[in-house]
Amino acid sequence: MQDKRFSIRTYGCQMNVHDSEKVVTLLEDAGLSAAASESEADLLVINTCSIRDKAEHQLYSDLGKLREWKAEKPGRIVGVGGCVAQQVGDRLLSRFGHLDFVFGTHHLRRVPAMLDGALAGRRAAWVGEDESQERFDLPARRPALATGPRRRAFVTVMEGCDMFCSFCIVPSTRGREISRAATEIDTEVRQLADQGILEIMLLGQTVNAYGRHDVRRGRAAAAGTMPFAELLGQLDAIPGIERIRYTSPHPLFYDAALIRAHGELEHLCPNVHLPVQSGSNRILEQMRRRYTRERYFEILGALRAARPDVAITSDLIVGFPGETEGDFEQTLDLVRVAGLVDSFSFKYSPRPGTGAAGMGAEVPAEVAQDRLERLQAQQRDQTLAYHQSRVGQEALVLIEGPSRRGGHQVTGRDLHHRVVNLDLCSSLEPPGAAEPGTLLPARVVGATPHSLLAAPLDPALLPGAEDPDFPRSRLKSSKRRADETESVDCAGGLAEDVLRVL
Numbered sequence: 001m002q003d004k005r006f007s008i009r010t011y012g013c014q015m016n017v018h019d020s021e022k023v024v025t026l027l028e029d030a031g032l033s034a035a036a037s038e039s040e041a042d043l044l045v046i047n048t049c050s051i052r053d054k055a056e057h058q059l060y061s062d063l064g065k066l067r068e069w070k071a072e073k074p075g076r077i078v079g080v081g082g083c084v085a086q087q088v089g090d091r092l093l094s095r096f097g098h099l100d101f102v103f104g105t106h107h108l109r110r111v112p113a114m115l116d117g118a119l120a121g122r123r124a125a126w127v128g129e130d131e132s133q134e135r136f137d138l139p140a141r142r143p144a145l146a147t148g149p150r151r152r153a154f155v156t157v158m159e160g161c162d163m164f165c166s167f168c169i170v171p172s173t174r175g176r177e178i179s180r181a182a183t184e185i186d187t188e189v190r191q192l193a194d195q196g197i198l199e200i201m202l203l204g205q206t207v208n209a210y211g212r213h214d215v216r217r218g219r220a221a222a223a224g225t226m227p228f229a230e231l232l233g234q235l236d237a238i239p240g241i242e243r244i245r246y247t248s249p250h251p252l253f254y255d256a257a258l259i260r261a262h263g264e265l266e267h268l269c270p271n272v273h274l275p276v277q278s279g280s281n282r283i284l285e286q287m288r289r290r291y292t293r294e295r296y297f298e299i300l301g302a303l304r305a306a307r308p309d310v311a312i313t314s315d316l317i318v319g320f321p322g323e324t325e326g327d328f329e330q331t332l333d334l335v336r337v338a339g340l341v342d343s344f345s346f347k348y349s350p351r352p353g354t355g356a357a358g359m360g361a362e363v364p365a366e367v368a369q370d371r372l373e374r375l376q377a378q379q380r381d382q383t384l385a386y387h388q389s390r391v392g393q394e395a396l397v398l399i400e401g402p403s404r405r406g407g408h409q410v411t412g413r414d415l416h417h418r419v420v421n422l423d424l425c426s427s428l429e430p431p432g433a434a435e436p437g438t439l440l441p442a443r444v445v446g447a448t449p450h451s452l453l454a455a456p457l458d459p460a461l462l463p464g465a466e467d468p469d470f471p472r473s474r475l476k477s478s479k480r481r482a483d484e485t486e487s488v489d490c491a492g493g494l495a496e497d498v499l500r501v502l
């Protein structure tokens, strides 16, 4: 397959983005290379997401358009993976004659064999639950992929979900909770550190439930798992890893040890994305979230006591069946009292097969839209206020690349996972001082609702420093600020809906 090139369309969350990365590794190990664009590809894989409304229709529309793509060049192959594939299964093959293979979320490792089969004219679907550890058994990431410019990597620690929130389809598409052996995780993180990765994002549908079933049943040693806080402690000690984040936790699984970890672990970043979904206890119960707003506040209080600068972000749903104006106001109130630095908010939409789908009591679309807009306006104000509060503070920015604003501006993330843009001088000295992957100390000098603006602490990197007439006083004052520096901030922004072509 040396001459074959592939392209992957990825919809959805970080889990899906990471699954696509795994498929890239599998295909590259099988001898394929990444195509520069879909028009140059021999294999096109669509990695689907079912969290949003009409995901199935989106896939059908994509597949319909791909008839022409496939017909343009003999031998082209089309594969579909992800959550919609897991749900719909081989019915996709019956419906689309030009589709060659379908793989569910537990069957990534079968992709190369399915491609082989497809090239020999055999169509196949692998879906359904795989409860073995084999689903984690994937080749080590290729250095070229791991050392991409961002020097950040996802690491799967558990998959699946046993919570069955009444609005969510994930337990049907990702199956039951299963935790990966800690030695496997440790080995992967050490390999990533050796390849130059500085930041890891631990992934799991309920990531802080890691190991809980094994611990409860007294079989953690046999399964090679442990409580989540212990896993964090183990990874914190790996040389070279500067930043550790995790997503998405569930409020139910915050225990004293995990709270303590936030105060004690050197590399655990001070940002927590803790989905709350609603501020109304009545709606939380209907959602089957298994906590109250009071318990949510208690967790935030404990996190802040352990790590005062922790930045909390969240997910929220408006217009859940039966949500009254009073319930919604409770959500606005929670966002304010919790001091959420940012949030992702959505209008509820029913998913067939979930508990809430048959509840009735629908909130009219225009009411849900109005609530969404009010919530997002409040959040914008809060995010701006938080960003403004950071002006004057230092930030250690992991540079990702040139800013979309152009000029000599670069962009990156601070410890709190906030987006930071920096203006630089046009001729960097030393060259590469702000290359992607650099950790650049800076000071926050401005704020917008979406990002922070910062200036490098090193005066030689400031805009205008290349000019011989650059005011010496500016260099001096920057130097003084740099000397006064003691603390470093951190932050994290969470990818939301992503459409990415790898």
Ligand code: SF4
Binding pocket: 161, 162, 163, 164, 165, 168, 169, 170, 171, 205, 206, 250
């Ligand atoms: S915890 Fe709830 S919202 Fe999160 S994946 Fe599980 S069922 Fe879905």
